Amino acid sequence: MNIPSAPVRDTRIDVIRAIALITIFINHVPGNPLEPLTSKNFGFSDAAEAFVLISGVSAALAYGLKFRPGTSLVTTLKMWRRAGVLYMAQLGTTMATLGIFAFFAIHFSAPELLEKINITQVMENTAASLVGLVTFGHQLGYNNILSMYAVVLLVVPGLLLIGRHSLLNMVAVSGLIWLAAGLFRIGPPNFPNEGIWFLNPLSWQFLFVIGLAATMHVKRGGSLPTHPWLIGAAVTYLVVSLAWVQIPLWGINTSMGLPMVLTGFDKTYLSAPRLLHVLSAGYLVAVLPQISALARRSADNPLAVMGRQALPVFVAGTILSMVAQAWRIVHEPTLMGDIAIIAAGVAAQFALAYYIEWYRRLVRNAKAATTAVPAVFGPPPQPVAKPVVARRKPEMA
Template structure:
């Protein structure tokens, strides 16, 4: 109905958050699970859903967006994410510093923390300037830049969606071929693991799909040949990726060119688009989205920022135990993962129950849009002509 949420985005985003937690926990099956989903993984889908949500939160359904107003909102949100990132980094450093010396030393080495303990003032400045991001704390900075760039994306897309896509493809190609990247002193290659010049393409694809929803259209128009090709690609990508990961040398230039996560290789881009196309067009999945028992997963998608932070804390805790202790029996690993997932779903359920308007509609707290930003997007989206079936969505 008009003004209803785009629940498909919420569900995909919620599932992605749960997978990201398992992938980052460094238990014995984390890598296999991550590689068993094809060339791409949860990160691509999460970033794409973030782009879709940004369009729903900040773009008006008709006419031109007030880019100055959009900019003030997106930059304010980006600054909040920046602050959350710095708090997470400070908390992690404090926790490691307080651990017993053998554990502390192991984690300092494994997570590239030695420099910050050796030269704290210098690396404090590097952290503030986003040039030092250790221990899986390199995801929020990507969102900081992407969300801050939303006015630019919208401004170009308002002129021409094809122009926006063409410029995005050109930047993605240049970043991959010329190795354009920003500096991260915690990485062995001194670059951002999620290269923003490359990952902006996935975000932009999601934003363009979100603009279609804003106009009352399907995000990925159905075509039977395209659907069959996308489904086959997504299915074949699973064994093909496992073969590439297990049998092909990691130093292979072909593998790096096609599948680099940092440069968002073409196979990863195509795989992410194929999965999104199938998810948003498969009738059976449309019925699944409405299952009531998936409510906590939907709530996780609606409350992405607190759930993401919860997942990062839990996954880094699990990874720290694995680094310092070594491997555990599979049954214990499965139990720990189940507990971590349950904690995240419980937090999401609690937030879904407590963050409601008098009407009963949930007030989301997501990675892209703050409540006042969502009100801007929602107010535009509730016009009957704007979005017939789905789009009262905020942004990740």
Template sequence: MTKTPLVSRRDPRLDFFRGLALVMIFINHVPGNPLEVLTNRNFGFSDAAEGFVFMSGMAAGLAYPGAFATLPLWRAVAKCWGRAWTLYSVHLVITAICLAIMLAAALWFDAPKMWTINNVGPWMRAPVQSTIGIATLGHQFGYLNILPMYAALLILAPLMILIARKSLPVMLGLSFVLWVCAGEFRLNLPAYPNPGGWFFNPFAWQFLFAIGLASGMCLKEGRRLVPLRAWAVWGALALLVFCALWVQVGAIATLGRGGLRWLGDLGAPFYLVNFDKTFLAAPRLLHILLLVYFLSSQPWVTRLSASRWVAPVSLMGRFGLPVFALGTVLSILGQSWKAALVNDTWVFDTSYVFAGLIVQMGFARIKWQLSQPVSR
């Protein structure tokens, strides 16, 4: 009998929701397909990127703090920074592959659109400077900007862990201050050779990563970062329903945005009253935290995450980095294929998304099988 790929010693929720985030990222990275309406960005202010970063922080909180308690400091730091180097290396590889795909579509298959979209235009105009920018992470192509931010957060992780081992509230407080400073002073890492900064600003997104890190550290100790209270769970659900209505009902969105504009006119800073993704504005941040709190309180979520029926999605989450890399290449291939060979039809879009997800699930299954010990 074939062994089930689910492993009881792992918290099944982390793998399942990380895999679910990868599914939604792939769907959203093939823009225009009808399945986009089913992703979580249509039911609230945050999207799969926020979930991915929170769970990355949580995974770091489960994986790395123990090394700081048992290993010399330099070796513990090296574990985090070694993972950051892996992310950087994977980013460069998939960037080169995706650039080649887009250029091939434009050069060989008469898809001039691919010369200009996804930040390819600046590379065409200044290839020398942009290639330097790719290596230094200053020039990032569209849909390939999550891994640089994640690598930067892992560079910060050792400092976060060292402070958190002394005091979780202090670590979270300092992280919150940095988030505020990023918004107040527009702190960001510079783009090069383009003006501006990173699309995913690490100085802002580190706060969500830090909350995930603290949650993972608490989970490792068998406790919660935020205790469960019935009133808080019901309050979180009510606010999540309100956010979904805001996104789906035009009249509510008009009233809500009018209220935020009013607060802005009174002097409230932009990162508190709009939905800016680069600086992880407060509505996006609060929405993902409400979602995490509510889902983590529900027993049915744990049962669902451990179910054999969602095992393919959980395996995607377990092998998140290689699956994400494959999904990114497939999404750029799909965009290029659409631009070069087919009309923008829902039949092609839907078929390609399903085929891409099947390939990624199959790839994750192969990765799991290769990770199993060889029986003699």
């Protein structure tokens, strides 16, 4: 009997995700000499948008295709469980960041560290800030991606209910939420500070859902349009955005009386120019084999290994970037020192990914060896039944 083989993992997702993780780490150490080489300097979007788009693609494979009658409840609970993991990871990176900056402030007599990345409120209004930290109302700088992602996973099952009947309607509803959030400036409120979250999940869910819907469409037998004019439009947009950032042309008023969500470059509400930039890049990667083949690496490629362990690597990268930030504040930055910091941080992330792979392989091998013992040494001995001896009933007197 032929046993169907397990589906081969598409390493392109892992490789692109790993590149986004490395880029995010570099960007989270602002001022280092490698920062000008990252994607945010070559277009309107940055690694955060790429990370969310690829997360939508991954979610389609992990949850979207399994969201069917009879399994939708289980799939929903799995998504919410993942959101719970992200919640704990967000709290972990937040507390680690506070501890890191407090340590450097004490050890190097640098109280100014406690005024950085939104820590001031924690020091001055501790009780309210603690409430904000556990409810995501108060987020430290560079610690705001996981909170947005967790909320997106909470609302995606409702959109998937619509997508069960029509992916187009699912994207349309998601787009209306994005537009309404941008037009009316609504989103989860900060506490105790004013305003809303830096990465508004009501806006960013649209990018996530686009990746989710596109992947589900392809996996259901559809295909992405490959018209030459569409490819040309995507290339043109990327070139224009590159020129815009490099010249730069930020002083030009492009609003034309339209809302900022359609014409601005706001990251909180994921304005259309940023959204179109990451979608143009993602579209070209998806439809042009010459580009997508660059990301198709072997499963043991270092980038593929890192991409498979995205969450722990991201958490480690966030913590390491906070150490790097604090270190650079209390020490005079140097070119070689900054390069060493970035190289050490990236190497540590790779090391963590390889450790997790090694540990999981060790556990799998141990389980396989335990299961194989009866097959190697024969079946376990069966208990021998004792012979039943009939007792004579005592004769009645």
